[in-house]
Amino acid sequence: MTMAYHEILLATADELARAPKPQKALIARLREAAATLEKVPEAKREKVAMALRVMEPRLVVLPDVGFVERPEPRWGQYDKEPLSEAYPKAPLEIQARLVLGEKTTAVTGGLTAKEAHEYLSDPPPMGSRSNPASWLLARAELSYPDEQTRTHTGVNIKQLRLRIDSVPLARWLIDRWKDAAQRDALIKERVERGPHGEEVRGRFIDRVDELKDADLRPSVRDTFMAAGQRMATELEKELKKAHKQEPLAPTPHWWRSVRCATLLDRPKLIAAEGAEMKHCVANYVPYVRQQRSVLVSLRVRDKLGMLHRSTVEINRQTLEVFQHRGIDNREPHELNKRALTVMLRRWQAALRGRQPAAMEEPSAAEMLRQLGGREGNPVAEEIVGFVETPDGKLHMLPPPRQGRR
Numbered sequence: 001m002t003m004a005y006h007e008i009l010l011a012t013a014d015e016l017a018r019a020p021k022p023q024k025a026l027i028a029r030l031r032e033a034a035a036t037l038e039k040v041p042e043a044k045r046e047k048v049a050m051a052l053r054v055m056e057p058r059l060v061v062l063p064d065v066g067f068v069e070r071p072e073p074r075w076g077q078y079d080k081e082p083l084s085e086a087y088p089k090a091p092l093e094i095q096a097r098l099v100l101g102e103k104t105t106a107v108t109g110g111l112t113a114k115e116a117h118e119y120l121s122d123p124p125p126m127g128s129r130s131n132p133a134s135w136l137l138a139r140a141e142l143s144y145p146d147e148q149t150r151t152h153t154g155v156n157i158k159q160l161r162l163r164i165d166s167v168p169l170a171r172w173l174i175d176r177w178k179d180a181a182q183r184d185a186l187i188k189e190r191v192e193r194g195p196h197g198e199e200v201r202g203r204f205i206d207r208v209d210e211l212k213d214a215d216l217r218p219s220v221r222d223t224f225m226a227a228g229q230r231m232a233t234e235l236e237k238e239l240k241k242a243h244k245q246e247p248l249a250p251t252p253h254w255w256r257s258v259r260c261a262t263l264l265d266r267p268k269l270i271a272a273e274g275a276e277m278k279h280c281v282a283n284y285v286p287y288v289r290q291q292r293s294v295l296v297s298l299r300v301r302d303k304l305g306m307l308h309r310s311t312v313e314i315n316r317q318t319l320e321v322f323q324h325r326g327i328d329n330r331e332p333h334e335l336n337k338r339a340l341t342v343m344l345r346r347w348q349a350a351l352r353g354r355q356p357a358a359m360e361e362p363s364a365a366e367m368l369r370q371l372g373g374r375e376g377n378p379v380a381e382e383i384v385g386f387v388e389t390p391d392g393k394l395h396m397l398p399p400p401r402q403g404r405r
Contacts, residue, residue, distance in 0.1 A: 252316055292315075
């Protein structure tokens, strides 16, 4: 007895389901393909079966089901007998998707119906590395306003097209290119302060292929800031998953614990700091591991009890401050700057091999009296070591006594 192809798929799925360790994903695909074939008229069933086998190669070489007499499928010559009559020149996989019911706008990644028809009717030759996005960019004929600009930037637009495979990204780039100010933002060379005090030079246009559709914003700068935040978040997640949470490097010999300062020496601590402060400190892990940089989280309360946070990158050998940033990479609060200055004096003294001079600060009791007492006063919380007293001065609280939090 000869069985129809969709019956073979169902019989195979049933046989696989009885196995000791059933391949659930393959079974589901077999049954889904069988259901698709059952809905198709008999006249189109063979072509749909061929399309299914193009999309799912594992459906061609099915496991032996024993009692099934497997008919030999007629594949045909795709150049002479294409799957899609409407778009015979389209790549085979796209023809298969069209036969299986997908719309032209879907198989071309978001082109309009008119654009999709034009693209599929005369697609780029096989092996050209072209796709709907690069086709759209070529059609827009992006160019520089003058030869001097082209020579100065050195960006090859033709090569740029081949690096982009997202239609929404291609449209975003075309729209930005039409605006002179946005185009300049894309091609202008920028110098940023990177890890370990290094200068990072580059242009947004050189990294445009790293953008995702969710990053796209009207402004070029906002778009790349969103992309940077996304990549930092992805890195933070990877750091938090890391099985080894030992310190990335030995504690610096000059480090002296201060209540308001946390040494960020573990992947999880660095990831949490980046997530809470909304900046890319997670990218600095290699520099901490190489013992080139030291990362510190700084917390200071003002006289009203408001907490101010910042993150510091310091040269491990010289204690030079490479970067000091607040939330969202903003300038840190003035109190944090002053607190860092005090701590650097202590650490520099330790680096030179001598103990720091005693701090001429009022007693804790005196500070608490000035601040209105401990009860209900957030400034007195011991997680923060520096406080601003009502007279505007910055004081370092003494270390907590043993047995107390």
